[in-house]
Amino acid sequence: MLFTKNYSTDLSAGKYYIYISLRRIAMDVSTEPRNLNGGREDVLEQSDYFMATAFLTAQQSRDPCTQVGAVIVNERNIIVGIGHNKMPNGCENFPWSKQKKSLKDKHLYVCHAEMNAISNKNMTDLKNCTIYVTLFPCNECAKIIIQSGIRTIVYMSDKNAYTNKTRASKMMFDAAGVTYSQFEPKNKRIIVFDYDEINRKEEEVTPTDSCTPAKKIRPS
Numbered sequence: 001m002l003f004t005k006n007y008s009t010d011l012s013a014g015k016y017y018i019y020i021s022l023r024r025i026a027m028d029v030s031t032e033p034r035n036l037n038g039g040r041e042d043v044l045e046q047s048d049y050f051m052a053t054a055f056l057t058a059q060q061s062r063d064p065c066t067q068v069g070a071v072i073v074n075e076r077n078i079i080v081g082i083g084h085n086k087m088p089n090g091c092e093n094f095p096w097s098k099q100k101k102s103l104k105d106k107h108l109y110v111c112h113a114e115m116n117a118i119s120n121k122n123m124t125d126l127k128n129c130t131i132y133v134t135l136f137p138c139n140e141c142a143k144i145i146i147q148s149g150i151r152t153i154v155y156m157s158d159k160n161a162y163t164n165k166t167r168a169s170k171m172m173f174d175a176a177g178v179t180y181s182q183f184e185p186k187n188k189r190i191i192v193f194d195y196d197e198i199n200r201k202e203e204e205v206t207p208t209d210s211c212t213p214a215k216k217i218r219p220s
């Protein structure tokens, strides 16, 4: 069935819950709260949008254990880089297994989400940018983040906090003046959409003083 996937995580010790239901859309404007100018009140807050985008991006990862997404945002709150953990170009068929000391170990090959987001950047430099990441960056990513000019990290999960890699990352960020904070969602549930639902709402919606439904072109 098309787009009926539920995704949830409680990566940050059960503190937060991001839910991408792909079941509802924001087209039913008639019942939503409005502000004095008639604009919608219940809009997706910017930081929620960036972190949800990082989680959606992570869903592209083929890693069977840990899917990571990263979104880089500039000082004007425009996305300038995006990435997930994946094998390098041309190495798509390399193994995803975890076999320490073996050439079949994925860790030897996989490009981390942060590295991909930085190498996909569409600005010449990432000075003063913020990176939204679903998982706290490892020490190798920390080095690249620092060198790229990114100044702020917003992360969701710190599940590897006890490891030396994460401890080393934090030591480097502290020394380099890169700040990091755990994401605090404004909305505990981020609802995306369902294309079937979009079509259904288009059929149902009645015109109000401030919105007119898009005209549907029906096959003759």
Ligand SMILES: O=c1ccn([C@H]2C[C@H](O)[C@@H](COP(=O)(O)O)O2)c(=O)[nH]1
Residues within 6 Å of the ligand: 063, 065, 066, 067, 068, 084, 085, 086, 098, 110, 111, 112, 113, 114, 135, 136, 137, 138, 141
């Ligand atoms: O900062 C990071 C740390 C890890 N990743 C990626 C690399 C791997 O694909 C997984 C980790 O796999 P485990 O099985 O949990 O060791 O996450 C990343 O993208 N960024």
